[in-house]
Amino acid sequence: MKHDPNAPRFRVRPPHNWINDPNGPFRWRDRYHLFYQHNPDAPLHANVHWGHASSPDLAHWEHHPIALTPTPGGPDEAGCWSGCVVDDDGVPTAVYTGVDRHHTGLGSICLARAVVPGDETLTDWKPLPTPVVAGPPADLDVVMFRDPFVFTDGGRRWALVGAGHADGTPSVLLYDCDDLADWRFAGVFLDGNDPVAAELFGDRPVGWECPQMYATTSGESVLVVSLWDGDPWTTGYLTGRLRPYHDGELRFEARTGGLLDHGRDFYAPAVLQEPDRALMWGWSWEAREQGDVDLAGWAGVLTAPREVDVHPDGTLHVVPPKQFELLRAAEPFVTAPGGRVPLPQSYDLAVTAHGPTTVSLLRSASGAEVTVRLDPDAGTVTLDRGDWPRTPADGSAPIVVRTPGSKLRMLVDGSLIELFVDDRATITERVYLRPDDVPELVVSGAATAVTGWELVPRTHD
Numbered sequence: 001m002k003h004d005p006n007a008p009r010f011r012v013r014p015p016h017n018w019i020n021d022p023n024g025p026f027r028w029r030d031r032y033h034l035f036y037q038h039n040p041d042a043p044l045h046a047n048v049h050w051g052h053a054s055s056p057d058l059a060h061w062e063h064h065p066i067a068l069t070p071t072p073g074g075p076d077e078a079g080c081w082s083g084c085v086v087d088d089d090g091v092p093t094a095v096y097t098g099v100d101r102h103h104t105g106l107g108s109i110c111l112a113r114a115v116v117p118g119d120e121t122l123t124d125w126k127p128l129p130t131p132v133v134a135g136p137p138a139d140l141d142v143v144m145f146r147d148p149f150v151f152t153d154g155g156r157r158w159a160l161v162g163a164g165h166a167d168g169t170p171s172v173l174l175y176d177c178d179d180l181a182d183w184r185f186a187g188v189f190l191d192g193n194d195p196v197a198a199e200l201f202g203d204r205p206v207g208w209e210c211p212q213m214y215a216t217t218s219g220e221s222v223l224v225v226s227l228w229d230g231d232p233w234t235t236g237y238l239t240g241r242l243r244p245y246h247d248g249e250l251r252f253e254a255r256t257g258g259l260l261d262h263g264r265d266f267y268a269p270a271v272l273q274e275p276d277r278a279l280m281w282g283w284s285w286e287a288r289e290q291g292d293v294d295l296a297g298w299a300g301v302l303t304a305p306r307e308v309d310v311h312p313d314g315t316l317h318v319v320p321p322k323q324f325e326l327l328r329a330a331e332p333f334v335t336a337p338g339g340r341v342p343l344p345q346s347y348d349l350a351v352t353a354h355g356p357t358t359v360s361l362l363r364s365a366s367g368a369e370v371t372v373r374l375d376p377d378a379g380t381v382t383l384d385r386g387d388w389p390r391t392p393a394d395g396s397a398p399i400v401v402r403t404p405g406s407k408l409r410m411l412v413d414g415s416l417i418e419l420f421v422d423d424r425a426t427i428t429e430r431v432y433l434r435p436d437d438v439p440e441l442v443v444s445g446a447a448t449a450v451t452g453w454e455l456v457p458r459t460h461d
Contacts (some may be wrong), residue, residue: 004296005345005433006415010327010455012036012053012061012281012302017043019300021210022281023050024085025272028092029120031056032272034281035067035094036302037082043299044290048079050094052123058279058305059326064123068094068112075100075108075131082147082210082268086157088113088180092122095159095180097146098131107146109133109161111180132183133161133175140188141166142173144207144228150177151213151273153242153250160189164207164228169193172211172225174250186249190223190238196254201236204229212271214278216310223252224260224269224280232267235260235282239314256314262401263383263419263428264394266303279321280306284416287390287430303418303428304411311424319423320411324348328453337447343439346455349410355446359408361417362388365436372419374405381405381421388431401425413455 013019018039026033031054038051050068053061068080076098083096092114097107108131115124136142144164151158159175171191176184192198192205205227212224216239223238238257245251260269261282269282282303286293293299304324309317328348334341343361351359353374362370368387375381384398401421409420419427433439443450 004414006296007298008301008346008413008416009457010059010346010413011304011416013298013300014038014040014051014063016297017041017299018045019051019302020045020048020283020285021082021268022270022283022302023082023096024094025270025279025281026085026092026122027272027274028087028122032058033085033122034061034302035085036283038066040066043293043297048081050080050096054121057326058321058323064121067123067125068096068127071127071129074098074127074129075134076110076127077101078103080110081107083109084149084270086150086180091116093180094125095148095150097148105144105164106135106142108135109148109159109183132177132181136161136163136173137185140173144209145173147210148175149210149212149271150180158186158250159183160211160213162207162209162211162225165191168203168206170205170208170225170228172208172223172252176249187245187251189250190252190254194254196240196257197238200238200257201227205233206230210268210270212269212280214271214273214280214308218310218312220255220310220314221252222308222310223254224271226268232285234264235267235269237316239310258316260316261426261428262399263426264390264392264399265430266426266428271308277321278308280308282306282428284428284430287392288432289391292432301413301416303416304413306426315424317423318420318426320409320420324411327455329456332451332453334441334450334452337443337450339442341441341452343412343441343452344454345439346413347410347452348455349412349441349452350449351408351410351443351447352449353406353408353445353447357443357445357447359410359447360442360444361410361412361439362431362433363438363440364388364434370431372408372410374408376404376406379404381408381419381425381427383419383427383429385429385431388434390430399427399429401427
């Protein structure tokens with residue numbers, strides 16, 4: 001097979017065809033399992049199954065057979081859409097959106113149970129024939145209903161479901177599902193009329209997809225929502241607290257929030273809550289013509305895992321997990337600023353600056369560059385990739401993030417660029433290498449430290 005310099009090699013993606021939302025990150029028998037939306041037949045969004053990969057360390061991943069397949073004549077016959085995986089009395093259970101051939105935006109909530117004991121790799125799943133929730137409550141005038149996420153509070157199990165209403169209001173619905181086989185609607189958890197959400201996200205989103213929640217080290221909770229405006233748009237988070245409501249129900253009281261990622265190529269993140277941290281993966285879609293996608297034979301990739309928390313002021317705290325360093329080569333390819341350094345296809349680069357600093361990553365035949373500019377004095381970080389156009393209508397204008405920006409971590413894998421600015425912001429973009437482009441590192445300005453490692457495959461188990 002011809003080498004594809006734009007194909008990520010170290011992130012989770014199937015070898016061929018389509019991937020979108022990460023689903024059901026799950027820890028089972030000391031191994032991480034990650035599922036994802038997958039079309040096994042073509043690099044486009046259709047015929048959605050659940051793909052499956054697992055890892056002992058968050059860095060090295062093994063692909064497994066497809067986990068969930070649409071059932072002819074069943075509630076998921078037109079697709080096994082997004083959801084989560086939970087431990088139900090020792091049985092890993094997928095809680096997911098089923099769409100049938102009459103699908104008009106309203107999914108049903110379906111269950112599939114792993115066949116254990118006997119299959120500790122979670123490769124054998126048995127779907128239940130009947131949904132636990134056939135659709136949204138009839139009196140809410142809901143026109144979008146999907147993406148269940150199960151969490152525990154006060155020793156009781158609850159579920160969030162993404163929704164959009166006929167009047168254009170997005171919301172997250174709450175269900176009591178302490179018994180996974182018996183769900184009870186428990187009200188609107190939060191909607192777009194909330195003053196904090198309205199100020200942060202405006203009235204552009206008409207639905208909140210893929211709701212997720214994680215607990216912070218400070219005792220607060222973070223609600224994550226993917227903002228749908230008729231198409232996937234961007235992702236947001238809200239920091240706040242769970243509050244008791246009448247009859248033991250819960251509501252979310254938002255304090256602050258913001259964008260989860262400032263790039264244009266990050267959506268539908270999924271969260272794994274561990275005892276001492278929360279991990280998050282997102283979907284990065286293709287930002288090029290479908291003809292190029294068809295020629296490549298693959299579409300989409302999941303991001304590197306991210307440890308997420310919040311700072312005392314409620315703003316996002318986000319860093320790559322320590323385990324990601326397992327992918328680094330034994331010796332760095334660059335250890336100081338200065339000069340022109342060829343860049344490998346996949347690398348991990350750290351830059352520290354005490355004043356305005358420009359990091360160039362890619363040079364075109366005309367002399368244009370992909371650059372990241374840190375300006376700690378102005379409190380900004382700017383990604384400029386303007387000479388590398390993107391297909392969607394939102395274009396490729398420079399992205400400016402307001403943050404102190406003295407430390408930058410870049411995780412680059414083929415066309416996927418993930419920037420971590422200090423521990424406060426991320427920018428995810430897809431930049432595609434063209435035949436005459438030169439991947440080359442040039443650091444100018446006030447950088448005090450530059451260290452980069454090539455990402456390399458594991459040489460032994």
